Amino acid sequence: MKCTGKIITIIMCTAAAGVLLTGCALFGGSDAVAGYEAEHYNKSIYEAELFAEDLCVAAEDVPLENAPDTGTYTAAALFDVDRSETDFAYHVHKRLYPASTTKIMTALVAIKNADLSDVVTVGADADAGSFAPDEQTCGLKEGDKLTLNDLLYGLLLYSGNDNAVAIADYVGGSMEGFAEMMNEEAAGLMATESHFLNSNGLHDENHYTTAYDLYLIFNECIKYDKFLDIIESKTYTADITGSDGVKRQITWEPTSFYALGEAALPQNADIIGGKTGTTKEAGNCLILLSEDVQNKPYISVVMGADTKSILYEDMTGIIEAIPEDG
Numbered sequence: 001m002k003c004t005g006k007i008i009t010i011i012m013c014t015a016a017a018g019v020l021l022t023g024c025a026l027f028g029g030s031d032a033v034a035g036y037e038a039e040h041y042n043k044s045i046y047e048a049e050l051f052a053e054d055l056c057v058a059a060e061d062v063p064l065e066n067a068p069d070t071g072t073y074t075a076a077a078l079f080d081v082d083r084s085e086t087d088f089a090y091h092v093h094k095r096l097y098p099a100s101t102t103k104i105m106t107a108l109v110a111i112k113n114a115d116l117s118d119v120v121t122v123g124a125d126a127d128a129g130s131f132a133p134d135e136q137t138c139g140l141k142e143g144d145k146l147t148l149n150d151l152l153y154g155l156l157l158y159s160g161n162d163n164a165v166a167i168a169d170y171v172g173g174s175m176e177g178f179a180e181m182m183n184e185e186a187a188g189l190m191a192t193e194s195h196f197l198n199s200n201g202l203h204d205e206n207h208y209t210t211a212y213d214l215y216l217i218f219n220e221c222i223k224y225d226k227f228l229d230i231i232e233s234k235t236y237t238a239d240i241t242g243s244d245g246v247k248r249q250i251t252w253e254p255t256s257f258y259a260l261g262e263a264a265l266p267q268n269a270d271i272i273g274g275k276t277g278t279t280k281e282a283g284n285c286l287i288l289l290s291e292d293v294q295n296k297p298y299i300s301v302v303m304g305a306d307t308k309s310i311l312y313e314d315m316t317g318i319i320e321a322i323p324e325d326g
Helices: 005-022 030-052 099-113 148-157 161-172 175-188 211-221 225-232 308-320
Strands: 075-080 085-090 119-121 145-147 236-241 247-252 269-279 283-292 297-305
Touching: 075 211, 075 308, 099 148, 099 161, 099 175, 099 211, 099 225, 099 269, 099 283, 119 148, 119 161, 145 148, 148 161, 148 225, 148 236, 148 247, 161 175, 175 211, 211 283, 211 297, 225 269, 269 308, 283 308, 297 308
Parallel strands: none
Antiparallel strands: 075 085, 075 297, 119 145, 145 236, 236 247, 269 283, 283 297
C-alpha cells in the first residue's frame, strides 16, 4: 500500500489552522491569500509529496496472505523498499515501548553528527559496573579510551547500554542533550509518533515509538554504509586503552538469534542484519533488513512478541510471506 495521506494531512491541517487563527484580512483579500498559498502551503504539500515519494506509507492495517497470526505480537510490518510499498501492516501506529531498538536512532544521530574516528573517554555513568546485573553491557570501564566507531559496533551488535551512554555523553554532551538530538532527528524524518528520553531504550513511560516510526528511522539508517557494515558483521573486536594505559581487546557478537544460529532462517530471503530489543514492558522486538531471492531489500518489524522464540517464528513467517511477484 502506497499512501502519502498521513504526511499531507498533517501539513494541510496546520495550514488551515493558521488561516482560521489569523483571519483572511491579514493577507489583504482573496488575491493575497491565493498568492500566499501558492508560495507557502502548496509548496509545503509538494515538498511533503517529494519526501514521501520513496517511502512506504500505511494509514491503516494492510493484510498479508500467510502472515503469522496476530495474537502473538502487538505490532508488525513488512515494507518493500524498492517499490515503496507496504506489504503488511498491523497496528503500525500504536504507541509502544521500543526497548533496545532505540539504538538504531542512537547510531543514526552519532553517524550524522560526529567523526567516527574520534577517541572517546568513558565517563563514570557509562561504566558497565554502574548498570543493573540484568542489563546488557559491553564491559566498558571508567577512563577507557576507544573510538566512536568501536562504540557503535558494541552498540548495534551486542546492544551495550554502556556504549549507548558513552555515545550520548560524547555526541550530545549529556544524555539530555543527546535525547534532544534524537527527537530533532525523529521530527526531521516525520517520525512524529516517537519520543526519546535516552540512548539505550531502558524503560520510561515517556520513551516510546511505533512500528512505523521505527521503519522510518531504520530506512534512513540503511542509507549509510557504516550502519550497513556494522549490522552485517558477524563479530567485532575493539581495541581499548584503560585509564592505567594498559591496552586490551573485547570481542562483541550479535544478539540476534538468526546470527547466533538459534533461530531457523527464512527459506526465501537472506538476513542482512538489524536490531533486537527486549524489556518486560516492551516485550520482544526486532527490526530487520533482508533481501529476497532477487536481491530486493525488505524491512520487517515485529514488536511486543511474548517470547524470543515466538519473536523469531513470527519474523520468519512474515518474511516467508513476501509475495512471489515482489
